[in-house]
Amino acid sequence: xxxxxxxxxxxxxxxxxxxxxxxxxxxxxxxxxxxxxxxxxxxxxxxxxxxxxxxxxxxxxxxxxxxxxxxxxxxxxxxxxxxxxxxxxxxxxxxxxxxxxxxxxxxxxxxxxxxxxxxxxxxxxxxxxxxxxxxxxxxxxxxxxxxxxxxxxxxxxxxxxxxxxxxxxxxxxxxxxxxxxxxxxxxxxxxxxxxxxxxxxxxxxxxxxxxxxxxxxxxxxxxxxxxxxxxxxxxxxxxxxxxxxxxxxxxxxxxxxxxxxxxxxxxxxxxxxxxxxxxxxxxxxxxxxxxxxxxxxxxxxxxxxxxxxxxxxxxxxxxxxxxxxxxxxxxxxxxxxxxxxxxxxxxxxxxxxxxxxxxxxxxxxxxxxxxxxxxxxxxxxxxxxxxxxxxxxxxxxxxxxxxxxxxxxxxxxxxxxx
Amino acid sequence: xxxxxxxxxxxxxxxxxxxxxxxxxxxxxxxxxxxxxxxxxxxxxxxxxxxxxxxxxxxxxxxxxxxxxxxxxxxxxxxxxxxxxxxxxxxxxxxxxxxxxxxxxxxxxxxxxxxxxxxxxxxxxxxxxxxxxxxxxxxxxxxxxxxxxxxxxxxxxxxxxxxxxxxxxxxxxxxxxxxxxxxxxxxxxxxxxxxxxxxxxxxxxxxxxxxxxxxxxxxxxxxxxxxxxxxxxxxxxxxxxxxxxxxxxxxxxxxxxxxxxxxxxxxxxxxxxxxxxxxxxxxxxxxxxxxxxxxxxxxxxxxxxxxxxxxxxxxxxxxxxxxxxxxxxxxxxxxxxxxxxxxxxxxxxxxxxxxxxxxxxxxxxxxxxxxxxxxxxxxxxxxxxxxxxxxxxxxxxxxxxxxxxxxxxxxxxxxxxx
Numbered sequence: 001x002x003x004x005x006x007x008x009x010x011x012x013x014x015x016x017x018x019x020x021x022x023x024x025x026x027x028x029x030x031x032x033x034x035x036x037x038x039x040x041x042x043x044x045x046x047x048x049x050x051x052x053x054x055x056x057x058x059x060x061x062x063x064x065x066x067x068x069x070x071x072x073x074x075x076x077x078x079x080x081x082x083x084x085x086x087x088x089x090x091x092x093x094x095x096x097x098x099x100x101x102x103x104x105x106x107x108x109x110x111x112x113x114x115x116x117x118x119x120x121x122x123x124x125x126x127x128x129x130x131x132x133x134x135x136x137x138x139x140x141x142x143x144x145x146x147x148x149x150x151x152x153x154x155x156x157x158x159x160x161x162x163x164x165x166x167x168x169x170x171x172x173x174x175x176x177x178x179x180x181x182x183x184x185x186x187x188x189x190x191x192x193x194x195x196x197x198x199x200x201x202x203x204x205x206x207x208x209x210x211x212x213x214x215x216x217x218x219x220x221x222x223x224x225x226x227x228x229x230x231x232x233x234x235x236x237x238x239x240x241x242x243x244x245x246x247x248x249x250x251x252x253x254x255x256x257x258x259x260x261x262x263x264x265x266x267x268x269x270x271x272x273x274x275x276x277x278x279x280x281x282x283x284x285x286x287x288x289x290x291x292x293x294x295x296x297x298x299x300x301x302x303x304x305x306x307x308x309x310x311x312x313x314x315x316x317x318x319x320x321x322x323x324x325x326x327x328x329x330x331x332x333x334x335x336x337x338x339x340x341x342x343x344x345x346x347x348x349x350x351x352x353x354x355x356x357x358x359x360x361x362x363x364x365x366x367x368x369x370x371x372x373x374x375x376x377x378x379x380x381x382x383x384x385x386x387x388x389x390x391x392x393x394x395x396x397x398x399x400x401x402x403x404x405x406x407x408x409x410x411x412x413x414x415x416x417x418x
Numbered sequence: 419x420x421x422x423x424x425x426x427x428x429x430x431x432x433x434x435x436x437x438x439x440x441x442x443x444x445x446x447x448x449x450x451x452x453x454x455x456x457x458x459x460x461x462x463x464x465x466x467x468x469x470x471x472x473x474x475x476x477x478x479x480x481x482x483x484x485x486x487x488x489x490x491x492x493x494x495x496x497x498x499x500x501x502x503x504x505x506x507x508x509x510x511x512x513x514x515x516x517x518x519x520x521x522x523x524x525x526x527x528x529x530x531x532x533x534x535x536x537x538x539x540x541x542x543x544x545x546x547x548x549x550x551x552x553x554x555x556x557x558x559x560x561x562x563x564x565x566x567x568x569x570x571x572x573x574x575x576x577x578x579x580x581x582x583x584x585x586x587x588x589x590x591x592x593x594x595x596x597x598x599x600x601x602x603x604x605x606x607x608x609x610x611x612x613x614x615x616x617x618x619x620x621x622x623x624x625x626x627x628x629x630x631x632x633x634x635x636x637x638x639x640x641x642x643x644x645x646x647x648x649x650x651x652x653x654x655x656x657x658x659x660x661x662x663x664x665x666x667x668x669x670x671x672x673x674x675x676x677x678x679x680x681x682x683x684x685x686x687x688x689x690x691x692x693x694x695x696x697x698x699x700x701x702x703x704x705x706x707x708x709x710x711x712x713x714x715x716x717x718x719x720x721x722x723x724x725x726x727x728x729x730x731x732x733x734x735x736x737x738x739x740x741x742x743x744x745x746x747x748x749x750x751x752x753x754x755x756x757x758x759x760x761x762x763x764x765x766x767x768x769x770x771x772x773x774x775x776x777x778x779x780x781x782x783x784x785x786x787x788x789x790x791x792x793x794x795x796x797x798x799x800x801x802x803x804x805x806x807x808x809x810x811x812x813x814x815x816x817x818x819x820x821x822x823x824x825x826x827x828x829x830x831x832x833x834x835x836x
Contacts, residue, residue: 018753018779021779022776022777101798103796103797103798107787107791107796109797109798114779116809116810117779117809200809200810201809201810221639221808221809221810223810239832241832242831242832245832245834246832246834248834249834249835253834253835335436353829357827357829358440359440361436361439361532361535361825362825363825363826364825364826364828365825365826365827365828366827366828366829366830367827367828367829367830368829368830368831368832368833369525369828369829369830369832369833369834370833370834370835372834372835373525373828373833373835375835378521378525378835379521379527379826380519380521380527390639391534391535391618391619391639391823392534392618392619392639392641392810392811392823393810393811395823395824395825395826396825396826405809405810405813406813407779407780407781407782407783407813407814408781408782408783408797408813408814409775409783409784409785410782410783410784410785410787410791411771411775411784411785411786411787412784412785412786412787413660413786414657414659414660414663414664414786414787415786415787415788415791416663416664416666416667416671416787416788416790417667417671417788417790417791417793417796
């Protein structure tokens with residue numbers, strides 16, 4: 001694509017955003033429900049297109065995990081259709097009065113939610129991001145520019161066309177959803193540059209190399225998560241059964257997600273009691289264990305964790321384990337090595353729990369629950385477009401409520417400022 | 419300063435931010451009140467240091483407006499002390515539960531405000547920014563790195579030292595307020611680069627060249643306002659007296675502030691009636707008028723506005739004036755030329771007001787009130803650190819409530835994810 005084409009893409013999105021910002025909840029929800037119906041009806045065609053792409057990726061020697069992310073089946077298509085309906089069923093996030101106040105001079109203030117505007121989403125091999133991202137962006141009154149990975153280009157394009165038709169069907173501009181129809185890698189650079197000021201927000205959704213590129217190049221504001229180095233801490237006051245269940249689930253339910261635990265911290269005072277059952281459960285599930293000196297003294301079968309391990313997000317069935325001195329030691333370890341994503345404490349001691357929840361500075365902090373609940377669906381958000389680990393605007397799962405901004409409406413009767 | 423010194427600056431700020439994040443409201447407020455007392459007591463020394471800097475700037479041939487921004491007097495020092503006390507009197511913005519919900523699996527969610535962390539403020543010739551920025555940053559549990567302009571370097575440094583002593587006096591780390599003690603312009607580059615990841619937010623406060631530099635170089639997230647091209651729209655339903663008063667105040671109360679009106683839009687249907695009294699009031703106050711063809715046809719003494727005028731933030735006693743076709747015409751003009759800062763409609767027609775307030779996409783929209791109310795103090799925020807015109811995190815005046823983020827606290831009793 002030429003520079004002028006990117007500028008046109010941005011202009012069309014801005015224009016469409018003006019219309020979606022004024023759309024009624026009824027109109028937006030009708031578009032999402034129509035898209036769900038159209039998606040179900042188009043299942044055979046979508047699967048045919050997707051099968052071709054999966055075959056090509058297989059022929060290119062892509063790994064099984066990659067092929068699994070890329071592959072659609074009837075159930076996955078139905079899940080996408082449900083996501084559209086779930087988002088339609090959410091309350092309209094636009095026009096909500098966040099606060100109201102009046103000043104002594106009689107001016108009446110209201111802080112009201114408004115759409116952000118134009119949101120660009122850059123993603124890799126999961127075609128469902130096309131549908132989830134478009135659904136939550138449009139529900140929040142925004143226009144979205146989708147840049148899908150080359151591997152799922154045709155599947156994503158087919159999904160985007162279907163969404164565009166659904167928008168047009170209810171009288172909304174189809175350019176509220178634009179799919180960047182070029183495999184040219186320069187497209188990512190153009191989007192990160194902000195398409196001449198037309199992009200209000202960039203959301204990257206993908207692996208390390210995409211994230212590194214976004215970090216290095218983005219001129220537009222971004223929301224996303226950089227690392228998901230999550231910790232589980234088993235406190236002196238931990239219930240043994242909960243300790244085993246929460247650790248096992250946090251690490252092994254799915255090892256490739258950003259909410260998977262990567263490091264286990266155990267209070268030194270209970271180490272010898274807690275470790276054997278926890279280790280047995282992890283080993284039975286096929287998890288490799290790397291421990292510090294205290295853990296290895298107790299269990300020589302554990303291999304030695306290096307300094308590097310405390311910094312590593314394995315995204316694999318590997319867990320680093322350290323003994324710490326109580327909740328203070330856990331908080332200090334997390335402050336040093338954590339990524340500010342999600343951490344959990346297992347304890348029956350209310351004071352220890354309170355201290356951990358207060359002092360651990362992460363987007364999500366849990367008490368007696370698995371780190372794998374770090375997910376918009378589990379939060380009740382209907383759909384999400386990732387987890388934000390930055391500190392501005394949104395922190396944690398990004399759903400429809402996180403894709404709005406606000407403005408201040410001030411009503412007077414002729415007030416002038418002295 | 420060497421690179422290592424900048425890294426140390428960032429590390430010290432991060433360390434201090436951990437302590438201020440846990441400080442109690444009582445402790446933070448005591449520090450701010452102590453700083454107010456110390457500032458009043460130090461008035462003679464502060465004024466002496468400032469007088470030297472004003473003299474040097476005068477000798478260097480700086481303009482009167484510049485010297486006025488730089489100059490302190492007893493009243494201005496007292497205003498700074500009051501700002502410290504006003505901020506101390508605000509409710510603690512940290513630890514507020516923004517929302518609470520429970521999921522069917524029994525997990526209890528709370529979204530709770532937390533400090534942002536390390537905030538860098540880059541400003542120019544107003545020494546009071548030192549005090550205002552430090553006060554609201556610390557109140558919100560953050561650490562602040564202050565980079566004042568070379569012209570007010572010594573005044574700002576003296577103010578910062580006083581603030582640091584007040585922090586230490588209540589047991590808070592004095593590095594919660596750090597003033598960059600070098601006139602080296604490379605400091606701004608280091609801060610915009612994020613000081614090795616230590617800076618969570620950069621707030622520029624200054625003129626066009628600073629803003630342009632921030633726009634071009636910032637790698638850390640920023641909050642600020644780029645332009646303040648504010649509009650007043652006199653609707654067909656305008657009350658004549660309010661039209662005159664609001665226009666005059668919006669333009670002429672102070673012409674150098676970002677909330678000053680730069681363009682006046684008048685409904686064509688009332689132009690011949692509204693223009694003469696509005697023009698008379700503006701002329702009497704010394705305002706130069708530049709109009710479109712319709713305005714000039716009515717009043718040939720008005721000079722001709724060029725396309726450039728509609729894009730221009732004069733920050734001077736100059737006003738561009740255009741006739742528009744009703745509220746729709748005003749909204750279209752503002753969408754095309756506005757900066758998304760502040761716009762006001764003058765009308766007694768509720769439907770026109772509603773449409774303007776809904777459809778004008780600016781941080782602040784007013785009905786029958788002066789655009790010069792675009793100010794944190796006028797909003798009741800105690801103190802502000804500028805007006806944000808971006809669309810993420812904060813929009814409009816940035817006060818203590820805008821300098822917090824949030825985290826999600828999840829309480830369970832052993833839940834694991836299926």
